[in-house]
Amino acid sequence: MTQEINQDQFETEVLAADLPVVLDFFSTECPPCEALAPKFSSLEEAFTGRVKFLKVFRQGNRALAEKLNVTGSPTLLFFRQGVEIGGRLSGEIKKSEIKAALEALLN
């Protein structure tokens, strides 16, 4: 089960994390968010110990979403040592796209 954070924890859980982080902004009433969840969980298992998987409820953490210019759900953001790395993934996301992004994050 992916750990859920709120915007107050963004600094400590994401920016100050030792491991690279993938953060999922999700919403309710969002079929692509529901479709992403099992793909995200299965990759979380595959990348255990290498990448930290987190999710944040977009409607409940609007200030953070606005600060990061996240306007769509789901959106995946990738961080390494406090800096956002690479492109974002949004909307209907393929498992292979996430896997490729995670591998890029580790290299």
Add this chain to the structure above:
Amino acid sequence: METKSYDLIVIGAGPAGLTAALYAGRARLKAAIVDENLPGGWMKTTHLVANYPGVFPEIHGRDLAKRMEDQARHFGADFYTAAEISALELQGAVKRVVLDDEVGLEAKVVILAMGQEPRKLGIPGETKFKGRGLSYCATCDGDFYQDKDVVVIGGGNSAVEESVFLTQFAKSVTLIHQFDKFQCSAIAEEHARGHAKIRMYLCHEPREYIGQDRLEGVAVQDLNTGEKKIIAADGVFVYIGFTPRTEFLKGQVGLDARGYIQADDLMHTNLSGVLAAGDARVKVYRQISTAVSDGTIAALEAEKILREVK
């Protein structure tokens, strides 16, 4: 890699695929049903379904999807969901499907029922602004645009109905459509035309998404005068129809110029043992009821093929 054997593999778990799996299960065929996402297909994203016979009063699309899924599971179909097809062989007597490079499935018959996905415009800025102001789902992202200005592109039912939906959040909704008339139902058009927050640009085509870090507007061209202008927007929602999810079939299965699968009235494609059903097929009417009909025929034909090869 582990390989599992089935009588039948159904690709796509929308109404066509779920119906095929249900019929296959009741015929005591060993059926696998695979989907890149969760079961339900496009039906699941429909807010209310009011025209599916026998289900009255109207039902949420997601609830109808759940019922169809439960029914297919009850009759024994194995579900492989959130699983992406990484390899596919449809030519031989035994068909092979590989999921996520991890699991192999084989069967003598395959039913292709992947349906459609929203079409993209293909104008500059599309990739850059996806998730940064550009959206394909008003229920997912609409609330973000509280008191903001949004643009909706398209002129069919989805575009016009979602424009009205977005007025509950947005300060203004600008509807841009390439033709001089909408292609939506009369009821939808009445609702939109009478709405104080909605303005319309007919005979206008989007040319480019504009912005720095996030979307700030759309450049459009007036098709009558050729004049170009920029419409400022915090968000853009795109509803310009659908395209079949058949890219991965190219070179194997006969497709028409738009990518839809060519199949006869009994759902047979150009390949023996490969059937098609639902919205991904060349057809005139794409409804839940017609998808269910295709799925039924495809499963009954699959049963017949399997009887003959045994």
